[in-house]
Amino acid sequence: MDSSHKRPYYAVIFTSVKKLDVQGYDEMAARMETLSRKQSGFLGQHSVRESSGLGITVSYWQSEEDIAAWKANVEHQIAQDRGKSDWYEGYEVRVCKVEREHSFGSLQCE
């Protein structure tokens, strides 16, 4: 995440619990990350998942319209459907407006 982006910009917080021993998840996650990076307005992403299954992915976007366009992407919609049927015990999605920020040192970030 390049911190030089001008506000307003937006964060999508995706908090999820993944089922254990699911098929095809890692390939889907990698494909969705590749696809999202090509979307208009994509600014960056951080993603962490523990072996327990709990994960948080935060992606950053220039506008709410960019977020809506990514949500409506056809391949992403197929992944969203499989997420509900096959991969996740549950998830929460929050679309947020970044009001202010500060940082220290550097992250290995994307």
Added chain:
Amino acid sequence: MDSSHKRPYYAVIFTSVKKLDVQGYDEMAARMETLSRKQSGFLGQHSVRESSGLGITVSYWQSEEDIAAWKANVEHQIAQDRGKSDWYEGYEVRVCKVEREHSFGSLQCE
């Protein structure tokens, strides 16, 4: 995180890279979680850290004033100082206003 909270409410996204083999970190993190839960306006928290050191903690608050009060808490300020001197390679903090949300299934959440 109880999803019944009325908007507006706020998310603090804390993305960090922890140094390896640090002393006292786990005790501090547990103490800060206990303290934050007692703060006015605290709504919930999700926290994930990978063995690589990358972690994301998202805490939810009723107002920006509640967030400012927690940041100014004396014991929390000591922890923030030790975070910079001892524990973190780097971190980013973003204060965000939750615009909308949706969910599926259930999380093991707090």
